[in-house]
Amino acid sequence: MKRLATVFVLTALALPAAVTAQDDGGPSLRPVTWERLLNAADEPENWLMYSGTLDSKRYSGLEQIHNRNVGNLELKWAYQIPEIDRAETTPLVVDGVMFVTEAPSNVVALDAATGRQYWRYNHELPDDLRICCGRNNRGVAILGETLFMSTLDAHTVAIDARTGNLVWNTETAPHASGYSKTAAPLIVKDQVITGIAGGEYGIRGFLDSYDAASGARNWRTYTIPGPDEPGNQTWLGESWRTGGSPTWITGAYDPDLDLVYWGTGNPGPDWNGEVRLGDNLYSDSVLALDGENGNLEWYFQFTPHDIHDWDAIQVPILGDIRYEGEMRRVMMWANRNAFYYTLDRETGEFLVGKPYALQTWAEGLDENGRPIRVPNMEPSPEGKLVSPTIGGGTNWWSPTFSPRTGLYYVNLLHPR
């Protein structure tokens, strides 16, 4: 179904201070330093990265709109996206300028107060793209005065935030081999951390780090171990070469632990597991990578040997909560497989796991968080009803965590 490709802005009362900054000297679009990104929660009038803050809580510190006045919101402006296609972007707002990405791989800079355009960057694309799920882009990252964007032809581009001029354009992987990119990158210090899509096209997934200034690659960590690495034996024969395990949503970062957290998608082929017998590491997992070099520090696999397309492509939320009487650094994760998990994010230790949506495929989770499968739930020529659906209990949609209520919020699909 086509979605309504329009960005609506609703405003209740006066506009936030930064949006009207031009009244006292012009909207400055100040450079977005790493310090600003570290402390993004201190600028609630801005939205400086995909999930708002590095811990991905997606929690707004603004208090102007609340449950007693939300009914009074009225339309302030509407910006119509020129190409009717998927609109799954999270706009950034930086000192009164809004950056919106559009299908297929374009970005537009708008005045956040009026919705009118400053500039637009249209990425040139070849006509032999291989994309499973629509032409799509989910947003940019910003560092300094440069935006970073993934493109459908599996490039990463850097764009000048004031003009839309192209700064650099790096091919991440050959698009003709099934690679594509849709997710917003994550900035970690001077690195652009960015994933890959193509789990339906026989790729071997990875997570990359690029130097923000030059576009040169710092490191690449494959999400499927190679022949000499531990975990490779979890793939039958040569199936690891084309086993998917993509990284198509934005991860999180803990600056104290210097760990990058990223979810991985389904093993491929999606539903025929016989050709890739084994747990298929590290598909459907969360990886904790060293922020300096991308080395794998720990992993947790939610769905070993997935045969239902239940990508662990969810945004990891990092929080410090009281667990069994002591404060723990945890990661909260409602997975596509219909289980909710709390993990210790220093070690990957499994703490909590419970179904949050209808599921019929597992009797539960064992003490290590590994699912105890119900027999005979594999896809078959005759058909087999399983919950959750292919769409999952949830999907890539961002969850949120409120430090005020201590609650985790997530959209879910619950078949009737």
Add this chain to the structure above:
Amino acid sequence: MRKVLFVGLSQAALVAALVLVAGPATPARAQENPFDTLIDVRMGERVFRAQCGRCHGRDARGNDETGAPDLTTGQFARASTDAGMFSVIRDGIENTAMIGISPRASDQTVWQIVSYINSLNLDPGDYDLPGDAARGEQVYAGADCSSCHMIGGEGGRTGPDLSTVGSRLDPDELASSLTDPDAEVAPRWWTVRVNRADGSTVEGLRMNEDTFTVRIMDSDENLWSFMKSDARSLERIKTSTMPAAENLTGSEVDDLVAYLFSLRRES
């Protein structure tokens, strides 16, 4: 106006071309363009201006405000071959403002438009330039062009990005824009002076404008956005902010032209 860039085509070739045009009927959806002579280019240009120019511009350089892409680059988002371009022109692109050409237009006409668009991508081999690109790069640095212009992400923002200027402008146009920058100033590079209600004035390059609003970049590269109704008055200055290259010698201009013309898209 853009010149058609088929240089050195002899009378004989022209006659041959005319014969070709009168040749057999086009096979439906041919893979090779059967209509690619100079005459076809001219015929295609005529149709393009009438049918396509409203969105893509009469010079085919596109229009940011309508979202119609620049077609002079030799690279197209939706087509990598002549046959692909034919399909886009004939059928349009679903879910975009790009509609297909009238069903009454013949395949020959569509191929001629393809030929016209192909003719817009400047081929450096067509030119024998007096200047030297390597020396021109030094002239560029010496004249401090990068304080206003970007190449490959390096430089200022108060002039056009020159990273691929050689794909857009031919050497004559480049020379003219250096020696007589006011001759033809794109609206993007006009200056807009906004006299605000409080008596203050903000002036900058016209980034974007519509009936009710205008957005500009001032000389410090700050972005501004104004509701016209909030301004006391608004002035447009349609000259270029670029100084004419009066301090450069003729050969330096030649070298600079050669350098700028060498800046083009990767194919």
